[in-house]
Amino acid sequence: MIDNSGHEQDETRSDDADGRIATDGGVDTDADVDYLEAEVNLLKPSTPFMRDHLKQVWAGFIAWVILTWGPVTATYLAPEVMTQPIPVLNFPAHYFSVAFLAPTSSLVLAYLYSRSRDKLDEKYGIDHSTAAVESQDDVDADAAATDGGESR
Known part of the structure; x- marks a missing residue:
C-alpha cells in the first residue's frame, strides 16, 4: 500500500499548468477520478464518492x-x-416488533x-455494466466467452 500520510514540504514539488500544486494522493476534486481503483480507507476516505458512500453505510x-435490536432491548x-x-x-408488542418489524425493516433498509x-x-458516473464489448476483426462481439477464455 502507498503511504500517503507524509505531508513534508518538498522543494521539488510539481505544479501543473494552472499553477495548482499536484496532490500527493489526497482529494483533487477537479480531476477525473477512477473511483473503483482508488485506495480504500474506512477511517479517512480518499475520494468524495467514498465519503458519500461511507455516510450511507453508517446511516x-x-x-x-x-x-x-431496539425491540429486544425495549x-x-x-x-x-x-x-x-x-x-x-391483539398480539404482545414484543412478539410483533421482533417477529415482524425487525425482518421487514431489514428488507426495507436493503x-x-x-x-x-x-x-x-x-x-x-460509475457504470457497473459489462455489456460493452469491443469488436475486433477476428472476434465476433456476440460470441464472447462466458468463462473468461477466448471465444472461437
Missing part, C-alpha cells in the same frame, strides 16, 4: 441496529410494557440502500 447501519428494559397486547392486533447507492453511482 444504514445505525438504522439497522435501532430497528433490529423488552429487556421494560418487559411489563412490551408484553402487553397491542389493541389492534432496498433503500440499493436505491441510494444507484443514485450515488449515477452522481459520480
